Amino acid sequence: MDRYSEAGVDLDLAASVKARLRGLVRSTRRPEVIGAIGGFGGLFRPDFHAFREPILVASIDGVGTKLKIAALARRHQGVGEDVVHHCVNDIATTGAEPLFFLDYVGTSRLDPTSFHDILRGMARACRRTGCALLGGETAQLPGMYRDGEYDLVGAIVGVVDRSALLPRAGMRAGDLLVGLRSSGLHTNGYSLARKILFEEQNLTLDSRIPGCPLSLGDELLRVHRSYLPELRRLRRLELPVKGIAHITGGGLPENLPRILPKRLDAQIKIGSWRIPPLFRFLTKVGKLSQEESYRVFNMGIGMVLVAAADCAERVAQAVGGRIIGKLVPGEGRVLLC
Incomplete structure (x- = not known):
C-alpha cells in the first residue's frame, strides 16, 4: 500500500470505479456532446437554430441531509435521481429546457457500490429529461466526512428563448x-x-x-x-x-x-x-x-x-x-x- 492510500485516498480504486461509469455516461449522450468523459472539461456544441434569442440558464443544488437517510438505508440510486430532478425543476421555472448536467460527489472513502448506484440514478434521470451527463468530480476527503457518508451536488445548464422567458411581466390580481x-x-x-x-x-x-x-x-x-x-x-x-x-x-x-x-x-x-x-x-x-x-x-x-x-x-x-x-x-x- 502506498502512502497516499494509507492517508485514506486510493487513486487506483478511483480510476477503476470511474472506468466503469463510461457506459452510464454514454447512455445520456446528446448529439451536441463532443468527445468522451475523462477530459479536463466536458465539451458541448449547442445547436440554437430553433431559437431567435437563446438565453442560457444555470443552476446548482444538492440533496441535503436526505443523504443521511440514503446512507442509513444503503439505498443510493434515488438520491442520484433527486439531484438531477431538483436542478431540472429549478431551471424549468424560467421556461428552460435542460442541456447538460455536472455532478460533484465528496466522500471520506470511495465505496464502489454506492458510488455506482448514485451515478446510475443520475444517468437514469438525465435520460428521462433529455439532459446530457457531461462530467463531474469525485473527491476522496478523509477526515471531512464520517465513514459511509458523502455529499452530492449537481449543476445544470439549460436554454430558453428570450420570448418564452418566465416569469412574465403581466401578472395581475385575479390570476x-x-x-x-x-x-x-x-x-x-x-x-x-x-x-x-x-x-x-x-x-x-x-x-x-x-x-x-x-x-x-x-x-x-x-x-x-x-x-x-x-x-x-x-x-x-x-x-x-x-x-x-x-x-x-x-x-x-x-x-x-x-x-x-x-x-x-x-x-x-x-x-x-x-x-x-x-x-x-x-x-x-x-x-x-x-x-x-x-x-x-x-x-x-x-x-x-x-x-x-x-x-x-x-x-x-x-x-x-x-x-x-x-x-x-x-x-x-x-x-x-
Whole structure:
C-alpha cells in the first residue's frame, strides 16, 4: 500500500470505479456532446437554430441531509435521481429546457457500490429529461466526512428563448395559482424530519406512520418529482403560464415571492388540497405551528404555476394539478388563508 492510500485516498480504486461509469455516461449522450468523459472539461456544441434569442440558464443544488437517510438505508440510486430532478425543476421555472448536467460527489472513502448506484440514478434521470451527463468530480476527503457518508451536488445548464422567458411581466390580481403535487419531502426539511422521527419519536426506517402505505424509510426516500413532462405538455398544448415556482427550501412562503411582483400577494387557500399523511404526522408529533410547517416542508405541493383566470382550469387539467389560490393586491408576500 502506498502512502497516499494509507492517508485514506486510493487513486487506483478511483480510476477503476470511474472506468466503469463510461457506459452510464454514454447512455445520456446528446448529439451536441463532443468527445468522451475523462477530459479536463466536458465539451458541448449547442445547436440554437430553433431559437431567435437563446438565453442560457444555470443552476446548482444538492440533496441535503436526505443523504443521511440514503446512507442509513444503503439505498443510493434515488438520491442520484433527486439531484438531477431538483436542478431540472429549478431551471424549468424560467421556461428552460435542460442541456447538460455536472455532478460533484465528496466522500471520506470511495465505496464502489454506492458510488455506482448514485451515478446510475443520475444517468437514469438525465435520460428521462433529455439532459446530457457531461462530467463531474469525485473527491476522496478523509477526515471531512464520517465513514459511509458523502455529499452530492449537481449543476445544470439549460436554454430558453428570450420570448418564452418566465416569469412574465403581466401578472395581475385575479390570476390563479395551480398547484402540482409533490411525491414527498423531495429534498428539503430532512434535518427537522430526522430530529422529529428518529430522535424524538424513536422510530426506525421500518416503522409505519398512520395513513402511509409504505415504511418510513420508503416514504422518506421517495424520489423528488420532475415536473418537466407536465411543463412540456403545456407548451405542446399552447397553454400559457405567467410564472412557475419550484417549492423547495422555505416552502410556499419563501418560494412564491421569488416570482411575484412587489405589488401582488399570493393568497393560498389552506384545505384546497389534501395534506399527505407524512406531513400531517410531522406537524402533529413535532408540535409545529402552521407557519413553520409550511416554511420547512412543501406540504404536498412541489410546484406552483401562475395562470390567467380564463385558462387556469385548462392548465390544471392538463398537468393534473388543482387551483390552490390566487393573486391579490399586496406587497409580494404569501398569505395562508
